[in-house]
Amino acid sequence: MTSTxxxxxxxPAVAPRRRIKRKTVQTVVWFIGLSILTVIVLYPLLWLFLAxxxxxxxxxxxxxLFPNQPTVDNYGxxxxxxxxxxxxxxxxxxxxxxxxAVVGTVLSSALAAYAFARVQFKGLGIFFAAMIGTLLxxxxxxxxxxxxxxxxxxxxxxFIPLILPKFLATSAFFVFLIVxxxxxxxxxxxxxxxxxxxxxxRIFWSIILPLIKPALIxxxxxxxxxxxxxxxxxxxxxxxxxxxxxxxGLRLYNDASSGGADYGATVTASFVxxxxxxxxxxxxxxxxxxxxATQGLKG
Amino acid sequence: xxxxxxxxxxxxxRSSAHLLRKSRREVDPVRPGQRARVRRETAAGxxxxxxxxxxxxxLTLVPMVYSLYxxxxxxxxxxPPKWIGLDNYIRLFTKDPVFLQSSEITLIYVFVxxxxxxxxxxxxxxxxxxxxxxxxxFRSAFYAPSLIGASVSIAIVWRAxxxxxxxxxxxxxxxGIDLGGxxxxxxxxxxxxxxxxxWTFGSTMVIFLAGLKQIPKELYEAAEMDGxxxxxxxxxxxxxxxxxxMFFNLLLGLIGAFQVFASAYIISNGSGGPAGMxxxxxxxxxxxxxxxxxxxxxxxxxxxxxLAFILFRTQKSWVHYAGxxx
Numbered sequence: 001m002t003s004t005x006x007x008x009x010x011x012p013a014v015a016p017r018r019r020i021k022r023k024t025v026q027t028v029v030w031f032i033g034l035s036i037l038t039v040i041v042l043y044p045l046l047w048l049f050l051a052x053x054x055x056x057x058x059x060x061x062x063x064x065l066f067p068n069q070p071t072v073d074n075y076g077x078x079x080x081x082x083x084x085x086x087x088x089x090x091x092x093x094x095x096x097x098x099x100x101a102v103v104g105t106v107l108s109s110a111l112a113a114y115a116f117a118r119v120q121f122k123g124l125g126i127f128f129a130a131m132i133g134t135l136l137x138x139x140x141x142x143x144x145x146x147x148x149x150x151x152x153x154x155x156x157x158x159f160i161p162l163i164l165p166k167f168l169a170t171s172a173f174f175v176f177l178i179v180x181x182x183x184x185x186x187x188x189x190x191x192x193x194x195x196x197x198x199x200x201x202r203i204f205w206s207i208i209l210p211l212i213k214p215a216l217i218x219x220x221x222x223x224x225x226x227x228x229x230x231x232x233x234x235x236x237x238x239x240x241x242x243x244x245x246x247x248x249g250l251r252l253y254n255d256a257s258s259g260g261a262d263y264g265a266t267v268t269a270s271f272v273x274x275x276x277x278x279x280x281x282x283x284x285x286x287x288x289x290x291x292x293a294t295q296g297l298k299g
Numbered sequence: 300x301x302x303x304x305x306x307x308x309x310x311x312x313r314s315s316a317h318l319l320r321k322s323r324r325e326v327d328p329v330r331p332g333q334r335a336r337v338r339r340e341t342a343a344g345x346x347x348x349x350x351x352x353x354x355x356x357x358l359t360l361v362p363m364v365y366s367l368y369x370x371x372x373x374x375x376x377x378x379p380p381k382w383i384g385l386d387n388y389i390r391l392f393t394k395d396p397v398f399l400q401s402s403e404i405t406l407i408y409v410f411v412x413x414x415x416x417x418x419x420x421x422x423x424x425x426x427x428x429x430x431x432x433x434x435x436x437f438r439s440a441f442y443a444p445s446l447i448g449a450s451v452s453i454a455i456v457w458r459a460x461x462x463x464x465x466x467x468x469x470x471x472x473x474x475g476i477d478l479g480g481x482x483x484x485x486x487x488x489x490x491x492x493x494x495x496x497x498w499t500f501g502s503t504m505v506i507f508l509a510g511l512k513q514i515p516k517e518l519y520e521a522a523e524m525d526g527x528x529x530x531x532x533x534x535x536x537x538x539x540x541x542x543x544x545m546f547f548n549l550l551l552g553l554i555g556a557f558q559v560f561a562s563a564y565i566i567s568n569g570s571g572g573p574a575g576m577x578x579x580x581x582x583x584x585x586x587x588x589x590x591x592x593x594x595x596x597x598x599x600x601x602x603x604x605x606l607a608f609i610l611f612r613t614q615k616s617w618v619h620y621a622g623x624x625x
Contacts, residue, residue, distance in 0.1 A: 034437045051459070060462070115347035140599050144369065145362035270453075
C-alpha cells in the first residue's frame, strides 16, 4: 500500500486502518452496484422463464414477474407444435443443422488456417488479405447470387444451402481465430518433425491439431450457437414446415400470436428454444468468455 | 512418429534446429533442390486451402461480381436479367421513400446504438476491473445476453417486454410516464431496437476487460504520483492504452450493426422494418426485384467500405499502438 503521510508524526496507526475501512466500503458499494446491474441485465430472461408459467389470460393484465395462477399448460401446448409439426421436429432440424455446422466449420477452418499460418506458398498474401476482407463484407452482396445458384441446383428446401458453406470455411471469423492461435505456437516442433521427414499433412494432424484444441473448441461452441440462432438462411431456403429449424418455427408462433392467439405458447416456445444455448453457456462459460477475451483480440 | 517422440527430439534439438534454419537460409540460393521444395510447398498450401478456395470463389467472389452485374439489371428469378444501366440506383435515391426512410433509420440505429453499446461495455469493464475477486460471476452474467441477443426468442421477449401494459410500459406508468406500448408506435420501435443492441454489450465488455488487464499498473501509479485525478488518469492512461481495442470494437461494432436482421424482422413483424435489412429481403425475395435489391446491397457495401476506409485513415490520429510512441 502506498502511504501518503509525509513527516509521519501523529497517528501512524490510524491512517492505514481508516484506509482499509474505506476500501471495504468501496467494495461493498461495488458489489451492490454490480448486483443491481445484473438484475437489470438478466431481468428479461427471468421474466421470460417465469412467464412460461402464466396462463394465457394473464398476458396483458399481469406484467409482473410472477404468475398469479401458475400453470404448466403452456409446456403441454408447445410440445404439440404448430402448423402440424411437433416441437421435437423443429428441435431435431436445428440439432442436425447445428452439428453439421460444427463439424464443417472446425474441419474446413482448421485446414485453411494451417495453410495461412504455416505454409509458404505463392498467393498466400493475396488470399490472406481476401480472407480478412470477407470478415468485413456485408453478406447482402452475396446472398442473392447464392440463392440463384442453389435454386438452379435444385437445393432449395433442403439443408444443403445451409450446411455446404460451413464445409467451405466461408466464415472468416473462425479461420482468422485459428490462424492467430497457430501463429502463437512455437515452430520448433514442426521444424523438428520436418527434419525427420514429416510432410505437411503429418505435421498438421499429429502436431498442430492437438496443440490448437482450445481454439477448435471455441470455434465449435460458437459455430453451434450461431447456427442455432440463425434466422435468415433457413428463412430464405426452407419452405416446408417439416424442414424448419426452431427460429422459423418460433416465427410461426409469433405470427399466430400477433393475431391475438396463444401468447403463452409463444413465450414458452421461445424459452424452450433458448434452453440448449443457456446450457451451453453454463457448461462452457469459461471457454466462451476466455475465447472472446484472448483470441478475439490478439493480433 | 508419435507426438511424444517429436517432443523428445524437440527438447534435444531446440538450439540446433535454430542454427540449422539460419544456415539453410544462407545456403538457400544455390541449393539445387530448392525449386522442387517451393513447388512442393505451393502444392501443399493449395491442397490445404482447397475447401476455403472453393467457398471463396464460388460463394463470395463470383456472387459478388454477379450481384454487381445484377444491380444494373431488372431481374426476377424467372426471366433472364435485362440491362437497365443506372436505373436501379437512380430509383433508390429519387423514387423510393421506403428505402430512404429505412436507410435513415438504419444509420441512426448504427451510429447511436453502437457508441452507446461501446460506452456501456467500457464502463462495465472498468467497474469489473476494479477488483478481480468476485468479478467472474458478473462478467459471465453480463456476457450471456450477447449469445442470444440476435435470436428470434429474444426478439419475441422484447416484443412482450415493450407491449402495451407490458413490463416496461407499466413500469414507466408507475413513474407517471405514459408512452403506451412501444410496439405499435413507429417512433418507439427504433429506441426499442437500440436498447436490444445495448443489452448485448457483454461481448464487447469482455474484450475491453482483457485490454484493461494488459495496461501496466505502473502507468497508473506514475500518473497518481504526478497528482493526476481519476478523470485525468482515465483520459491520459486508459483511453490511449485502450485505443487499439477501441478501434477493433468500433469497426466490428459498426459493421455488425448494419447487418442486424432477425430482431428487426420479428419486432417489426416483417413489414418494412426499422432496419434497412428487412427492406432488402422484402424487395429481393418477397417482391422478386432481385436486381433492385442487388443495387441496395452494393450501396450498403460502399457505405461500409467508406466507413472502414475512414476509420483506418483516422486511426493514426487517435489509435495508439504500443511501441510507436517516444
